[in-house]
Amino acid sequence: MPKLYTGNLPSSRKLSLHPLWNIWLLTIGAGFMAFGSQAVAAHHGFLTGGVLGMSLLAWYGTDILSAPAWNIILNLPLLLFGWFKVSRRFVWYSLYGTVATSAWGALLDKLRVPVENDFYAAILAGILVGTGIGIMLRSQGSSGGLDMVSVYLNKRWNLPIGQCSFAFNILLFLTSVTTIPLDMVIVSGILVFISANTTDFVQRLSNRHKTVFIITGKGQEICQAIISNGGRATIVPAFGAYTHEAKEVVITIASNFALRYLEDLVASRDPQALFAVQNSFYIAGGQYKHKTK
Numbered sequence: 001m002p003k004l005y006t007g008n009l010p011s012s013r014k015l016s017l018h019p020l021w022n023i024w025l026l027t028i029g030a031g032f033m034a035f036g037s038q039a040v041a042a043h044h045g046f047l048t049g050g051v052l053g054m055s056l057l058a059w060y061g062t063d064i065l066s067a068p069a070w071n072i073i074l075n076l077p078l079l080l081f082g083w084f085k086v087s088r089r090f091v092w093y094s095l096y097g098t099v100a101t102s103a104w105g106a107l108l109d110k111l112r113v114p115v116e117n118d119f120y121a122a123i124l125a126g127i128l129v130g131t132g133i134g135i136m137l138r139s140q141g142s143s144g145g146l147d148m149v150s151v152y153l154n155k156r157w158n159l160p161i162g163q164c165s166f167a168f169n170i171l172l173f174l175t176s177v178t179t180i181p182l183d184m185v186i187v188s189g190i191l192v193f194i195s196a197n198t199t200d201f202v203q204r205l206s207n208r209h210k211t212v213f214i215i216t217g218k219g220q221e222i223c224q225a226i227i228s229n230g231g232r233a234t235i236v237p238a239f240g241a242y243t244h245e246a247k248e249v250v251i252t253i254a255s256n257f258a259l260r261y262l263e264d265l266v267a268s269r270d271p272q273a274l275f276a277v278q279n280s281f282y283i284a285g286g287q288y289k290h291k292t293k
Helices: 010-017 019-044 050-062 067-085 088-107 118-137 147-157 161-176 182-207 219-228 256-269
Strands: 209-216 233-239 246-255 274-280
Touching: 019 050, 019 067, 019 088, 019 118, 019 182, 050 067, 050 161, 067 088, 067 147, 088 147, 118 147, 118 161, 118 182, 147 161, 161 182, 209 219, 209 256, 219 233, 219 246, 219 256, 246 256, 256 274
Parallel strands: none
Antiparallel strands: 209 246, 209 274, 233 246
């Protein structure tokens, strides 16, 4: 039977904090983000949302500087906000993410994905940009820009980062109606909606756990079996509401991969046990590290 415990072991936590790993994530994420914005969105006149969208809007309206150059300029005050409100480490990594995004953008400036339909292009750009942002947010930094504010709101009130970005982008689109055609504003809204949900999905991939509730009369035996397989468990005394028979509720956390094995383990010791599972999108404390930047 595989080990049930799938928390952040010392080796995985050490990897997540290693500078080379974080730079790798930021570089790959920046490539996805720039590819979606430069090779798809920019050639259709879309806004990608966030500071990158503001950069495209400034480029469309002035044609003075390139979108990557505007991206760096507009990011400076937000990096300062992150320095005081989030953490300095987060800002340093995000500064690299901002430069990497601009560098990828300059490199991909002449590349164009041959998708002519605006709706299909918006879907593709949204997936690419959202994937890039999600990968970067799995590091100790971000792509910069409004991610600074979104991460701050997420840390303070646990608001989903993708949905925070979507709300900010609605304001951006309302101000862009006089600059770009309404059709483009609507399609851009579709783009950022897809991007926001893709971002949240990619982030959840790093925390795919299930919380399991086991109602049984053999709680101690089941807990011992879970612990011997590398898991952790908590017992809560209970009783049946109808029979008033003494019961125990065993609470544990398992990965998707280990879930079937956990169910077999419980059934082998108490075939009458009730086995209930629910999705857990965020777990912190105990053997699971807190989300710190």
